[in-house]
Amino acid sequence: xxxxxxxxxxxxxxxxxxxxxxxxxxxxxxxxxxxxxxxxxxxxxxxxxxxxxxxxxxxxxxxxxxxxxxxxxxxxxxxxxxxxxxxxxxxxxxxxxxxxxxxxxxxxxxxxxxxxxxxxxxxxxxxxxxxxxxxxxxxxxxxxxxxxxxxxxxxxxxxxxxxxxxxxxxx
Amino acid sequence: xxxxxxxxxxxxxxxxxxxxxxxxxxxxxxxxxxxxxxxxxxxxxxxxxxxxxxxxxxxxxxxxxxxxxxxxxxxxxxxxxxxxxxxxxxxxxxxxxxxxxxxxxxxxxxxxxxxxxxxxxxxxxxxxxxxxxxxxxxxxxxxxxxxxxxxxxxxxxxxxxxxxxxxxxxxxxxxxxxxxxxxxxxxxxxxxx
Numbered sequence: 001x002x003x004x005x006x007x008x009x010x011x012x013x014x015x016x017x018x019x020x021x022x023x024x025x026x027x028x029x030x031x032x033x034x035x036x037x038x039x040x041x042x043x044x045x046x047x048x049x050x051x052x053x054x055x056x057x058x059x060x061x062x063x064x065x066x067x068x069x070x071x072x073x074x075x076x077x078x079x080x081x082x083x084x085x086x087x088x089x090x091x092x093x094x095x096x097x098x099x100x101x102x103x104x105x106x107x108x109x110x111x112x113x114x115x116x117x118x119x120x121x122x123x124x125x126x127x128x129x130x131x132x133x134x135x136x137x138x139x140x141x142x143x144x145x146x147x148x149x150x151x152x153x154x155x156x157x158x159x160x161x162x163x164x165x166x167x168x169x170x171x
Numbered sequence: 172x173x174x175x176x177x178x179x180x181x182x183x184x185x186x187x188x189x190x191x192x193x194x195x196x197x198x199x200x201x202x203x204x205x206x207x208x209x210x211x212x213x214x215x216x217x218x219x220x221x222x223x224x225x226x227x228x229x230x231x232x233x234x235x236x237x238x239x240x241x242x243x244x245x246x247x248x249x250x251x252x253x254x255x256x257x258x259x260x261x262x263x264x265x266x267x268x269x270x271x272x273x274x275x276x277x278x279x280x281x282x283x284x285x286x287x288x289x290x291x292x293x294x295x296x297x298x299x300x301x302x303x304x305x306x307x308x309x310x311x312x313x314x315x316x317x318x319x320x321x322x323x324x325x326x327x328x329x330x331x332x333x334x335x336x337x338x339x340x341x342x343x344x345x346x347x348x349x350x351x352x353x354x355x356x357x358x359x360x361x362x363x364x
Contacts, residue, residue: 011344045362046355049304050323058203059217063195066221070228 003029006036014044136167191231194240195224201241201325202248208320209252211309219255223248242334245325249317249336256313300361307357311350318343319350 006029012018013026030037087105202223207216226247234243308316317336321327322343333340355362 011348042355042362043351046351056204056207058199
């Protein structure tokens with residue numbers, strides 16, 4: 001094994017994850033190559049220096065400050081959006097949800113709006129039909145009474161009576 | 172991979188804040204230590220460590236069950252540190268010309284003065300040596316620094332580091348080698364043998 005291949009496998013060799021066969025070949029090479037041997041020794045010493053660094057612990061009160069920060073950020077986030085705030089309060093009051101996802105709430109609101117619009121359209125259609133029917137009846141009565149009062153005028157009133165019933169059927 | 176951590180995370184998804192508190196209790200020291208070694212400043216380290224958990228709390232719902240909580244938290248920490256490093260680099264670029272122009276009337280001295288007071292015979296105590304190692308770490312590029320800290324200080328495996336920094340295992344190994352090679356040059360006076 002040459003120096004170049006040694007350097008390619010040096011990290012695995014140092015961590016002991018190299019196969020037994022390759023490890024033996026590297027050891028053989030190190031016996032005859034002072035440069036690679038020194039490189040590995042220095043890298044191991046470097047690694048040892050880094051590993052010998054003290055481990056710091058999180059400062060006292062870290063968790064309480066974190067809780068305050070999370071609570072503050074959540075309140076800012078919620079208060080920024082009045083729809084979300086309303087939905088959150090609604091969910092807390094009526095559903096008992098602590099954390100709220102806006103999607104189902106928006107979907108529910110949209111469904112209610114569509115349902116309301118549909119009901120209004122049906123009611124409006126029925127009212128229009130009833131109004132048309134009343135108007136036709138009034139016209140019909142007026143023509144009949146006119147024809148009765150003026151028998152020599154023409155027979156359009158009779159024809160109109162039939163026409164009115166046709167229109168009613170169409171509607 | 173399902174383990175205690177993923178169970179903790181899934182418990183949190185069911186609105187159990189106690190599980191999140193347990194995650195914080197378990198990882199706060201490791202995350203703080205990692206960030207401290209990355210940014211070399213205790214105040215910034217605490218601020219960033221808290222930001223890690225704030226972000227984790229906010230995105231806990233989108234956490235994938237098969238992921239590892241540890242690597243997930245360290246990934247957030249790594250990204251925050253790199254952002255911080257970039258921001259401070261930009262600030263440094265903006266401030267340095269002003270400093271140089273303020274000093275231009277004085278003797279023309281290089282900003283980075285080499286340490287000529289080093290005496291090989293002097294025995295460095297532990298604190299001084301640790302400060303030197305930290306200084307050397309801070310001179311590494313952020314990609315190399317994060318990998319060497321995760322491997323040598325946090326004791327992560329290659330696989331965990333690859334997941335944390337989102338790169339192949341081969342890249343992790345080459346970064347570890349490059350980081351050690353650069354540290355070797357920077358710490359040459361303190362390496363015995």
